[in-house]
Amino acid sequence: MAVDFEKVKSDFIKADLDGKIRIYTTSTDLTVEQFRELLRYYPIKHLSKLEKALG
Numbered sequence: 001m002a003v004d005f006e007k008v009k010s011d012f013i014k015a016d017l018d019g020k021i022r023i024y025t026t027s028t029d030l031t032v033e034q035f036r037e038l039l040r041y042y043p044i045k046h047l048s049k050l051e052k053a054l055g
Contacts, residue, residue: 003029013041021053 008030012023020042024035042050 003027005030005034008034009038009041012038017043017046017049021050024050025053 008023008027012020015023020038024038024042027035027038030038
């Protein structure tokens, strides 16, 4: 199934912190490069929350 990465990215940018974590941890079929691009829009000071959610 093709993923509309631009939509995922747009939703990610607009989301609050919990929304960003939810989108990042539940998105499937993204490439490593796409996940890295999302991280560019994640507040680095809250990286530990994302790491914890990823387990």
